[in-house]
Every structure is written in C-alpha cells, then in structure tokens.
Amino acid sequence: MMKSNRDKEMMRDLAWFRYRLRRFLRFSEKAARACGVTPQQHQLMLGIAGFTEKGKATISELAEFLQERNNSVVGLVERAADSGLVRRREGKKDRRQVIVTLTQRGEEILSTLTQLHHDEVRRLKA
Numbered sequence: 001m002m003k004s005n006r007d008k009e010m011m012r013d014l015a016w017f018r019y020r021l022r023r024f025l026r027f028s029e030k031a032a033r034a035c036g037v038t039p040q041q042h043q044l045m046l047g048i049a050g051f052t053e054k055g056k057a058t059i060s061e062l063a064e065f066l067q068e069r070n071n072s073v074v075g076l077v078e079r080a081a082d083s084g085l086v087r088r089r090e091g092k093k094d095r096r097q098v099i100v101t102l103t104q105r106g107e108e109i110l111s112t113l114t115q116l117h118h119d120e121v122r123r124l125k126a
Contacts, residue, residue, distance in 0.1 A: 024124065031116045035109050040066075041080050044073075045110040048086065048100055056101045058091075074098075085109065 003011075032042035047065035048057045057065070063073045077100055080086045085106035091097030102110065 020124065024120065027120050028117060031113055031120075035113055037083070037085065037109055037113075040076055041083070041085055042110070042113055044076055044080055045085060045102055045106050046114075048102055049107075049110055056099050059098050059100070062100065080106075 028042070029039040032039045035042075037045075043066055044062065047062050049055060051057060051065040052061055059070055059073050059077065062077070063070045066073060066076075068076075077086060077088060077098070081088055084103055087101050087103055089099050089101075091099055
C-alpha cells in the first residue's frame with residue numbers, strides 16, 4: 001500500500017524529532033556523568049529544584065516528574081542522599097511524608113548541569 005505524501009512527511013518529521021531528542025538525551029547523560037552524577041540523579045535533582053517550583057518535593061511529586069513508581073524513587077533518593085546530593089526529612093503535618101531538598105553540593109552540580117544544558121539547547125536551536 002502506497003503511503004501518501006502527508007504520511008511520509010509525518011513519518012520523516014517524527015523520525016527527525018526522535019533523532020534530535022535522542023541526541024539531546026545522550027548529551028544529557030554524558031554531561032551528568034562528567035559532573036560525577038548518574039543521569040537519574042541529575043533528573044532527580046532537576047525535579048526537586050524545578051518541578052514544584054518550591055525547591056523541594058515529596059516522593060509522590062518526584063515519582064510523577066520521573067514517571068516512576070514511588071518505591072523506585074525512594075531507592076533513588078536514598079542513593080542520592082548517600083552521595084550527599086539531597087537531604088530527606090519527614091513532613092511536619094504528616095510524618096509518613098518524605099520531603100526531599102538539595103544539599104549545597106547538589107545545588108552546585110545542578111547549576112553546572114543547567115548551564116551546560118541551556119547552552120546545548122541554544123546550540124540546537126541555531
């Protein structure tokens with residue numbers, strides 16, 4: 001069955017979009033590792049700093065941002081805390097709730113990664 005020109009154009013656009021997206025993600029993974037964190041830790045720190053716009057996040061908020069299950073996020077937060085990137089504390093009203101914030105080290109690494117990513121996005125737009 002012959003594809004219409006519109007179908008071919010849509011497939012080409014999708015293919016190029018996915019290619020550029022994958023290139024950006026590859027850049028992001030390499031940048032995170034070069035800064036001494038895993039790509040997942042970078043995404044976690046970005047979620048804490050930017051997703052809720054409060055500079056802190058609950059496990060549930062981070063699970064939504066990362067599109068992961070809560071128990072997977074708990075493990076990621078524990079490893080990031082052990083690495084000195086984040087701090088966890090109990091919620092004031094609900095002690096079952098875990099609030100996650102960045103440490104000074106986490107803020108510094110995220111700041112570096114944010115600038116690198118911003119520069120890459122500007123380069124890709126050019």
